[in-house]
Amino acid sequence: MASDRRQLEMDLATFETMWRMSGEPETEHLFMRLPQLELYAEPEKAGVESILNSYPSYEPVSEKELPSFAKSGCKFETITIDTPNYLLHLMKTFKSKGGNVV
Numbered sequence: 001m002a003s004d005r006r007q008l009e010m011d012l013a014t015f016e017t018m019w020r021m022s023g024e025p026e027t028e029h030l031f032m033r034l035p036q037l038e039l040y041a042e043p044e045k046a047g048v049e050s051i052l053n054s055y056p057s058y059e060p061v062s063e064k065e066l067p068s069f070a071k072s073g074c075k076f077e078t079i080t081i082d083t084p085n086y087l088l089h090l091m092k093t094f095k096s097k098g099g100n101v102v
Helices: 005-021 083-096
Strands: 031-040 072-081
Touching: 005 072
Parallel strands: none
Antiparallel strands: 031 072
């Protein structure tokens, strides 16, 4: 959970950009969209802002759905990155816009 508002905004902007890229034909092969389930041993803290609340399909896990060891949880969609190919894409984009690597 991010306590720094500025960091939270940067994290969200990064996720939104990558989520958009994961749905565009020219870059979707660099990402995989996945369902995610997070379970926590502690109850959710009221008033604590999390980037997860902004993820697609975010919803808290109801008490009746929680396994006995969990006090809280949530479900959402996220992405994973094909890092080697994503880095090649970034370098290609950088160079196509006049960038130079020394």
